[in-house]
Amino acid sequence: MTDETASDDTGPEDDTPADIGATSAAPQGDQPTRAGFVALIGEPNAGKSTLLNQMVGAKVSIVTHKVQTTRARIRGIAMHGPAQIVFVDTPGIFRPRRRLDRSMVAAAWGGASDADIVLVLIEAHRGLTDGTQAILDQLVQLGRGTPVALIINKIDRVKAEELLALSQKLNEAYPFAETFMISAMKGHGCQQLRGWLAKTLPESPWLYPEDQIADLPMRMIAAEITREKLTLRLHEEIPYQLTVETEGWEEKTDGSARIEQVVYVARQGHKGIVLGKGGETIKAVGQASRVELEEFMGRRVHLFLQVRVRENWENEAERYDEIGLNFRDGDEGRS
Ligand SMILES: Nc1nc2c(ncn2[C@@H]2O[C@H](COP(=O)(O)OP(=O)(O)OP(=O)(O)O)[C@@H](O)[C@H]2O)c(=O)[nH]1
Ligand SMILES: [Mg+2]
Numbered sequence: 001m002t003d004e005t006a007s008d009d010t011g012p013e014d015d016t017p018a019d020i021g022a023t024s025a026a027p028q029g030d031q032p033t034r035a036g037f038v039a040l041i042g043e044p045n046a047g048k049s050t051l052l053n054q055m056v057g058a059k060v061s062i063v064t065h066k067v068q069t070t071r072a073r074i075r076g077i078a079m080h081g082p083a084q085i086v087f088v089d090t091p092g093i094f095r096p097r098r099r100l101d102r103s104m105v106a107a108a109w110g111g112a113s114d115a116d117i118v119l120v121l122i123e124a125h126r127g128l129t130d131g132t133q134a135i136l137d138q139l140v141q142l143g144r145g146t147p148v149a150l151i152i153n154k155i156d157r158v159k160a161e162e163l164l165a166l167s168q169k170l171n172e173a174y175p176f177a178e179t180f181m182i183s184a185m186k187g188h189g190c191q192q193l194r195g196w197l198a199k200t201l202p203e204s205p206w207l208y209p210e211d212q213i214a215d216l217p218m219r220m221i222a223a224e225i226t227r228e229k230l231t232l233r234l235h236e237e238i239p240y241q242l243t244v245e246t247e248g249w250e251e252k253t254d255g256s257a258r259i260e261q262v263v264y265v266a267r268q269g270h271k272g273i274v275l276g277k278g279g280e281t282i283k284a285v286g287q288a289s290r291v292e293l294e295e296f297m298g299r300r301v302h303l304f305l306q307v308r309v310r311e312n313w314e315n316e317a318e319r320y321d322e323i324g325l326n327f328r329d330g331d332e333g334r335s
Helices: 021-026 048-056 099-113 130-142 161-173 192-200 218-233 268-275 276-297 317-323
Strands: 034-042 074-080 083-089 117-123 148-153 178-181 242-251 257-265 301-309
Touching: 021 048, 034 099, 034 130, 034 192, 048 074, 048 083, 048 218, 074 192, 083 192, 099 130, 099 161, 117 130, 117 257, 130 148, 130 242, 130 317, 148 161, 148 192, 148 276, 161 178, 178 192, 218 276, 242 317, 257 268, 268 301, 276 301
Parallel strands: 034 083, 034 117, 117 148, 148 178, 257 301
Antiparallel strands: 074 083, 242 257
16 A cells, blocks of 8 residues: 555545544453444534544545535444444535425434434534534534534644634533544544544444445445536536436346436536536546446446436425435425
């Protein structure tokens, strides 16, 4: 492995875990096993998915530099000694306007209320924003006995001496059980966080087989990977107005997989943009997605993408089922 020389600034696609070795420690002696759900909540772009991937040691949840990347609850599983930590990535919490937004925010709060431990992520360089304050206000209203820890993320972006004051301010705003200062991207502080989670989770049998890292069906992961590549390539509102579904999956006798996906766009005009001049945009997206799928699955993939205009997809229950969201959560007045 010669990755050590890689520049620090490899950007949003860098999912190289800094301390992956620690995740696979074996249970010691006759210590009781522990297991439970750890929900990651916070504003869009706080780094929740990056942290989940860092903890799991694989890219389970897609990451982009844009807000509102994650749309549903995604579980990633990390082992730490006798503890199985099930991280629940959630959509960012913001003031929802559309049905899709409302379903996403409801999924995030649902993740928090089902969890054994809640981690609130904030961005060090942004500090205590109105959006974070609103999340803390709502957490107070949830008011249950669940431990809530503060995660100050992206510490690589600020000076160390600013962190103490920030931590104090946030701890005055909410009675956090613990505070961690981390860089989810670089892995700093993640080892301490993992250790604390492992000892704070309840005694319980493991919830998943020891070698499982995610609980999303492969066809959904495949759709998410393509949506990530589209989001990275397209501008303005287009990424927010499209959805990707895996329609066909065929195992070939040579060990490869033939995967057919549909990109649903909400407007005729968006179709042309997604295709690009002479189909070059969709071709590049398909290529990038295929490369990552092959890496993830460890075998060859033939990926076929189609773009379909479906003006009303955001109001179709079936589309929400495919994303893993509850359509009814998007009803007006429910969140
Ligand atoms: N500098 C720096 N950037 C980070 C760090 N963690 C995450 N990022 C970047 O922040 C951006 C958002 O990361 P995500 O993990 O997608 O954030 P998220 O909270 O899941 O966002 P949503 O799914 O939109 O709610 C990406 O460009 C990441 O590379 C970090 O520790 N340091
Ligand atoms: Mg995310």
